[in-house]
Amino acid sequence: MITINDNYLKLQSSYLFAGISQRVQTFQKEHPERELVWMGIGDVTRPLPDACITAFHKAVDEMADARTFRGYGPSEGYDFLRDAIAQHDFQARGADISADEIFVSDGAKCDTANIQEIFAQDIRLAIPDPVYPVYLDTNVMAGRTGPQQDGRYQGVTYLDSTPANGYVPALPTEPVDLIYLCFPNNPTGATATREQLKAWVDWARENKALILFDAAYEAYIRDEHLPHSIYEIPGAQEVAIEFRSYSKTAGFTGVRCAYAVVPKACTAWTAAGKPVAVRDLWSRRHNTKFNGVSYPVQRAAAAVYGADGQRQVRALTDYYLANAACARTALQEMGFKCTGGDNSPYIWVQIKGDSWAFFDRLLQKAGVVCTPGAGFGRCGEGHIRMSAFNSLENTQEAMRRIAATL
Numbered sequence: 450m451i452t453i454n455d456n457y458l459k460l461q462s463s464y465l466f467a468g469i470s471q472r473v474q475t476f477q478k479e480h481p482e483r484e485l486v487w488m489g490i491g492d493v494t495r496p497l498p499d500a501c502i503t504a505f506h507k508a509v510d511e512m513a514d515a516r517t518f519r520g521y522g523p524s525e526g527y528d529f530l531r532d533a534i535a536q537h538d539f540q541a542r543g544a545d546i547s548a549d550e551i552f553v554s555d556g557a558k559c560d561t562a563n564i565q566e567i568f569a570q571d572i573r574l575a576i577p578d579p580v581y582p583v584y585l586d587t588n589v590m591a592g593r594t595g596p597q598q599d600g601r602y603q604g605v606t607y608l609d610s611t612p613a614n615g616y617v618p619a620l621p622t623e624p625v626d627l628i629y630l631c632f633p634n635n636p637t638g639a640t641a642t643r644e645q646l647k648a649w650v651d652w653a654r655e656n657k658a659l660i661l662f663d664a665a666y667e668a669y670i671r672d673e674h675l676p677h678s679i680y681e682i683p684g685a686q687e688v689a690i691e692f693r694s695y696s697k698t699a700g701f702t703g704v705r706c707a708y709a710v711v712p713k714a715c716t717a718w719t720a721a722g723k724p725v726a727v728r729d730l731w732s733r734r735h736n737t738k739f740n741g742v743s744y745p746v747q748r749a750a751a752a753v754y755g756a757d758g759q760r761q762v763r764a765l766t767d768y769y770l771a772n773a774a775c776a777r778t779a780l781q782e783m784g785f786k787c788t789g790g791d792n793s794p795y796i797w798v799q800i801k802g803d804s805w806a807f808f809d810r811l812l813q814k815a816g817v818v819c820t821p822g823a824g825f826g827r828c829g830e831g832h833i834r835m836s837a838f839n840s841l842e843n844t845q846e847a848m849r850r851i852a853a854t855l
């Protein structure tokens with residue numbers, strides 16, 4: 450008899466976005482004439498920057514010629530991309546990261562999902578609430594949690610992100626080993642200051658813990674005082690892994706390219722207390738289970754770092770940030786308290802009452818689709834997430850409709 454990994458049965462039955470799409474489908478069946486404005490799902494809508502397209506085409510042409518054709522590439526990524534990443538994303542900001550600490554992948558989703566494999570089964574987890582669901586679900590699948598009770602998995606330390614702490618959670622008061630952090634945050638749009646990140650790094654160093662720092666939205670930071678990378682904090686190399694993605698930076702959600710940074714100094718321990726370089730384990734895993742991102746995609750990603758690419762990526766993220774500013778201003782004028790939308794494409798809106806009920810109201814009365822905060826965790830209740838990944842016209846239309854109906 451083939452038996453299953455019954456940890457999968459602990460998972461909530463429907464993923465948040467499946468729940469949303471089911472409600473929307475039901476509504477559209479009943480009201481086929483209503484045109485909806487999607488302010489919910491976190492996918493981009495603008496085309497790739499020209500510089501990426503040009504590099505992509507050129508690389509495809511290289512694949513058509515036997516002299517320039519490439520088969521399997523290095524699993525960790527081509528040097529041309531790893532060098533550009535190390536130089537532009539880290540060294541230029543004073544973070545001492547080298548190319549051999551970069552692991553190119555097909556997505557920050559896979560990386561943040563897979564990284565837990567290299568740690569022991571009995572490590573203690575600290576996971577923010579609300580949260581990008583991947584961190585939690587992959588640890589549930591791996592059997593690191595108990596069953597769910599009252600909307601929370603047993604055995605997990607939840608890091609509450611609330612209006613009271615400005616959605617930047619306090620340090621744990623109980624021992625934990627693996628800490629997930631994400632700034633600029635999905636879903637709250639909150640950012641962490643240098644001092645706040647330093648407190649986490651210092652805590653991790655004192656407690657031999659490890660921080661998994663998801664910086665998928667780094668390209669939206671405009672406040673020059675905010676750190677872009679956790680490695681801007683002294684000592685972070687020893688206790689942090691960082692995840693980046695070209696998805697929201699350069700519109701690569703359908704192209705797929707991202708990377709993880711695992712510094713050589715980053716250390717974990719055997720059960721007997723012997724130090725082990727996390728980088729070597731991740732390299733072993735990556736090489737065993739992954740055969741690299743396709744050559745044309747890596748060329749397209751590397752084009753982000755050229756002068757044209759930099760300008761175009763800036764224009765792309767500026768476009769979404771202008772939508773975010775438009776939505777945030779309109780929602781604030783309607784009396785809602787909002788976080789994010791300035792250094793983040795997400796606006797986290799405080800609402801009164803149940804977030805699924807508010808979702809239904811927005812859908813039925815205004816024809817606007819948002820994301821109910823409860824889908825991101827217990828602390829998400831009383832909030833909705835609005836995303837800026839739409840056109841300016843649609844964002845304005847959504848705000849008009851909400852103002853007219855609420």
Ligand code: PLP
Nearest residue numbers: 556557558581635665694696707
């Ligand atoms: N991390 C966060 C916080 C995200 O919000 C997302 C996508 O929505 C990802 C990672 C996934 O990025 P990728 O498209 O690179 O898999």
